[in-house]
Amino acid sequence: MTVSRVVELEGHIIDSGMMQACFGIVMDLDGQFDVEEFRVGRSKTEESYCRMTVLADDPATLRSIVHELHQHGANPADPQDAEVTAAPADRVVPPGFYSTTNHPTEVRYEGEWLPVERIEMDCAVVVHPADEVGANAATDDGPQERPWAETKVLNAVSEGDLVVTGETGIRVHPPERPREKRAFGFMQGGVSAERPSESTIAQIAEELQHVKDDGGDVLVVAGPAVIHTGAREALAELVREGYVDMLSAGNGFAVHDLERDRYGTSLGMDTETLDHPRKGHKHHIYTISEVIRAGGIRAAVADGLVDSGVMYECIENDVDYVLAGSIRDDGPLPDTITDAVEAQNALREQAHEADMVMMLSTLLHSVAVGNCLPSTTRVVCVDINPATVTQLLDRGSAQAVGMVTDVGTFLPTLADYVLTRS
Amino acid sequence: MTVSRVVELEGHIIDSGMMQACFGIVMDLDGQFDVEEFRVGRSKTEESYCRMTVLADDPATLRSIVHELHQHGANPADPQDAEVTAAPADRVVPPGFYSTTNHPTEVRYEGEWLPVERIEMDCAVVVHPADEVGANAATDDGPQERPWAETKVLNAVSEGDLVVTGETGIRVHPPERPREKRAFGFMQGGVSAERPSESTIAQIAEELQHVKDDGGDVLVVAGPAVIHTGAREALAELVREGYVDMLSAGNGFAVHDLERDRYGTSLGMDTETLDHPRKGHKHHIYTISEVIRAGGIRAAVADGLVDSGVMYECIENDVDYVLAGSIRDDGPLPDTITDAVEAQNALREQAHEADMVMMLSTLLHSVAVGNCLPSTTRVVCVDINPATVTQLLDRGSAQAVGMVTDVGTFLPTLADYVLTRS
């Protein structure tokens, strides 16, 4: 028994790779296709259109294929309203709930296409009817006049939330290839260490400047290697000069940064003279103890205990910082959010506000932030380990640049380009 | 002004590297030494003894040197009681508190050397006087007749705890080189991928069998790659056959293991046929949702929802498991401990009970467990990334073996050696 479904694609579907992906999906999943209409964009700016019937031997196979096509921008040709089902309990989604991609998405509700707010992958979509009342209204402003939709992570779903189930009435918009060449490559997969380092840094500097000139927000996600490799002063300067709007890091990053201020060392090594690498290995635990005694980083700055470094500049310049706890933390500092869910929510807020994210030498925090990003956010990813860069860029940002380099020379060079040479 | 201090070393101090380290420390830190007595062990089993005066130009330098020597097993020749100071508040240690190494340690209290229980690095040492009463007694049995000492991490220190400060009255015993050759190398640093893989696995299998034959406890620390690479069944079998006493993992590990049970996939790929890699990427979020609905893993097993895999075998065979949360978790599952401090405490219990720890393809959890281990615990560390293996072995286990290999072939081969060939 052959079953079928008609889907449509439109936009820059050839050069953005959507057509290639969709044909490939059908073949990989043992289906057939029959292209009914195909209009190619004759020039760079003209869009293309494709309508095709997808065929499969059984409904389950067809469903798999259509599900996959859908995630790559092929939408059913006969739009209906999305199905919504009330969540049976807090944190429990109805069976068959729709799980999001990180691409811009719309759901059809009462005949109208609603953009899904705060798009992020692996979430449920919750629809808020017009004039919704009660706990589920989910905005501080109370009920809205018009219906709206948003993503919710599983543990944020409340009993009664209207959760989208199935796959009808949903439109996904994968990113399209920009019409002109950009510093930030389109869906670049492979990352090579063998690119001109200084020129690439110069381009990142330029892009950073553009984002700031346009009033955009820059989120820096930083690992302890930033401090160990001696790049602390360069990052502190970028914070002080206004190039960093938010900082996402862990307890370890902050401790090493503060240790450098208190003792001139990072993990016990003097980062300037490289002197006496041995004697300082207690400094980090002493630093933690002193900051705990002071009552936290902000108090330590206020008391004059700390007067330099990345954390200091964040506090002095009102840069929002989130220190997320982990099981390998010493201490931790009082500022560290030890609950993973709470910490994730805090960095989710940062992620959704950011126009550009710079991921610097941390896999854990970068993955966490990356999980919350829509595919439209600009991403810069820097790590000495090519596997880390590949893994982070694979998350599907449409505009990303990855560099396999030493953050200890990257940040001083970047600061030099941004602050001096431009 | 030259200041000086007399220190002593004894034991297998030459072949264990202590003498070399101590002479090196003095030279690196700009000191001088004057060896007053040196008796070399004439044969393999005879111990050596060294007494030397360490000299420096100023008290601060001398203190640094003596501090370092101390950590490498050189103890002051004139033992006095350790200084203890009451902690001024919860989580606040007195200034100058002694921060531990991961080597067996004793403190002198009222003229008597007390072994420090639950040794672990970067902790404070808390002394409990005889007949101590109140909250600080720290045992469920109430006051002890004799004084005793233990480590406490910073956030476990309570107001009034008697914390050791300074460095007098403390003896550290770095591990000594075993007198005979062992499968597990002594303080092996460098890790090479170019060792005979199957023979090395055979030796690990033998050591694992020895530990179990001696009634020892084996802790497995496992990352999601164990599941992705198809090694799930081999690990499940080792659990079922009693070779694993405790499991330390994260939310992701459990989710992927359960997804394999529910959908036959891991991150959406069928791990047997490698079929249809595309269609399953929602399986992990569905799995989480189903387990949440059931009320947790144990409930899901009880309900018959889950009937195979590593988590299943842990539950069926009463193997203690700790799932530590992190900021990159989806869900998380109800079993996941989301608070980092609470999770760290749970795995600290596991670490202190373990006689052998197998770290399998996870840096985060392995570092967390490694932080809690005394230097005397046997460690096996397996990862495809040589930098990870090096970092984990650098934490100073006296008996460790590292393998740069593919956990997806390592575990089946290990299970084969342990369960079939032996």
Add this chain to the structure above:
Amino acid sequence: MTVSRVVELEGHIIDSGMMQACFGIVMDLDGQFDVEEFRVGRSKTEESYCRMTVLADDPATLRSIVHELHQHGANPADPQDAEVTAAPADRVVPPGFYSTTNHPTEVRYEGEWLPVERIEMDCAVVVHPADEVGANAATDDGPQERPWAETKVLNAVSEGDLVVTGETGIRVHPPERPREKRAFGFMQGGVSAERPSESTIAQIAEELQHVKDDGGDVLVVAGPAVIHTGAREALAELVREGYVDMLSAGNGFAVHDLERDRYGTSLGMDTETLDHPRKGHKHHIYTISEVIRAGGIRAAVADGLVDSGVMYECIENDVDYVLAGSIRDDGPLPDTITDAVEAQNALREQAHEADMVMMLSTLLHSVAVGNCLPSTTRVVCVDINPATVTQLLDRGSAQAVGMVTDVGTFLPTLADYVLTRS
């Protein structure tokens, strides 16, 4: 001044990525396109066709664009004969010579499309007219009745060779996506360590069996790690059982293989007991010395000096082997070809005969072989270092599978699947 050129594409140009690549090229290189005709293949087996005008602001830009398009399968719509120019001297090509891709290629000569034999990238194309006489005839059979064309590397070009220049009259056929799913992915870029290892090996075993069943030739390119990691016996068995038709390796591989036979060690370590890792580090230089004294490997086998291992099985089973020399060789063995050009020619012969190439833990030899392969040869690439696998797969084989795994467990598992389980 706008200049333009009409190009055509045909075949499975959408799902093979050619259309996407070509549109991208025009945009990246600041050109414009005007699609004049586009016929989409309605079903999976029906081919598509595109004719478009490419426009640019100046002839140089247009030339760049057309050059790029050409390499991706877009050919000028108005075919003319290729230009040929006689090489002015040995090893000297005429300016503007056409440099090949690794895709099947044709050149038009006297109105006829000639397939270019022995296609390989970065070569010149030399046309041999009908009844060509003299040194340039380039076949042992003397002049051919009909004209033909072949690739020549720069240093093989002889004075008077008719070398193709410019880009007219040349057709390139990039590989097309197979119509059904295959074990060997189509143009897979990213390589992940997180795939099910045993299942992937099982698939490679199946593919290897197919190639042999079809009478194909298998070339193994092996590095010394094959021996160090203890996989020697598995590879020797595959040779003995007829699964390896050619071996490409270096002096070091052979020395370590022979050392294992002579002394039971590899780089001095007993690969079975891991015993006495220290005492054997002279074994490799002794082995070299003994084989030199015997007069070479074949003589050493004949003399009974060597009676096991990979080299032994190659000799006993008439498997062609090439040992290419390098500057880090000890010795070298008399069998090693020390001249790089001569060695490259020897492995070029192997590469052109191979239907499947297995690259095992050697970057140098794999790159050398990979450079000589047409894009249609099946490639398996195994290495513990993901960067190596990525670099090797990037060379553009249409049917390739990469595994980041331990060759010391890979080969025994592969041999098990091929020889026992199938």
Add this chain to the structure above:
Amino acid sequence: MTVSRVVELEGHIIDSGMMQACFGIVMDLDGQFDVEEFRVGRSKTEESYCRMTVLADDPATLRSIVHELHQHGANPADPQDAEVTAAPADRVVPPGFYSTTNHPTEVRYEGEWLPVERIEMDCAVVVHPADEVGANAATDDGPQERPWAETKVLNAVSEGDLVVTGETGIRVHPPERPREKRAFGFMQGGVSAERPSESTIAQIAEELQHVKDDGGDVLVVAGPAVIHTGAREALAELVREGYVDMLSAGNGFAVHDLERDRYGTSLGMDTETLDHPRKGHKHHIYTISEVIRAGGIRAAVADGLVDSGVMYECIENDVDYVLAGSIRDDGPLPDTITDAVEAQNALREQAHEADMVMMLSTLLHSVAVGNCLPSTTRVVCVDINPATVTQLLDRGSAQAVGMVTDVGTFLPTLADYVLTRS
């Protein structure tokens, strides 16, 4: 039956690790030791002395142990003349020949200790008697008045050469730990990416300056990544300013350097603007063709075809360069030495002349050069891959510093420190 042998050690044998190594060897190889005399150096400058009897159950075990001890600086207490045996044929050493370490070595001949010249590991030692005549005299000056000894690689041994066999009459001097702290660590094994990058580069700059101030010779071993990552101008400047005395590289390095001069690209990418990454992939093959046509690099410089870059500066500043061929070369350039043995001999000359070697992003060439270095040469090793740095530093240089960093930022920063900031 117990057999025994008396050995002696003297010097800074504890802090240089020799005693630890020797005790370990005896235990690992199932022997016993009996220390007969032990005098410890009381202060940092006073040497120590140990005489011990080594015992084993059989002569073969004893021989293994003594052989190993010997390589770590323990010499038999009863020196006799070394045995010498005439080589039976060219390239054929007598059985039982002594294979060298890379440490300074002496052989006793006619009652006198002769230093072995041109020490290098895995070589034979050839003794030249006083007034030796004929081909074996091995110096251009004809027979010497006094006997002397030198290393020869296997393929350089001539019939009749007096080759040292056995292990009597040979003294090895492993490097001793310097008495004061040095920028270049003593026998540092582990390499961490997490050191302060700029401070480490500053120290390397200082050491480079010292070597040049002392009239020392600097050998740079460079891989193509130096060009790809945009560090060409920095290296060219260091050559021009006299900081590089010799260059060791491959055909690929030179081609990419020359391509940058000719076309402004490296592997087709403009290293400044990163522009048009596609269109230039033929540039490298064109560059090769042009240099071949000119007759080589020197001729290309003379003709004005090439007027910038590393090769250009080498030629203009009379810096000796060796381009060693390999099987992955395109072309190759006429300057490339394609025979591996001849190329190895050329870089052997460089290695023996160098006081400091900088290994920059090439494993193949660095291993080749490293093989020829005595353990006393200073080594700097820079690579983005930690496994490469570890492998290169493991070769046993006494004074080495390894950096896991990006050569594309390393060289500009180094040049800045050396040329501007000092």
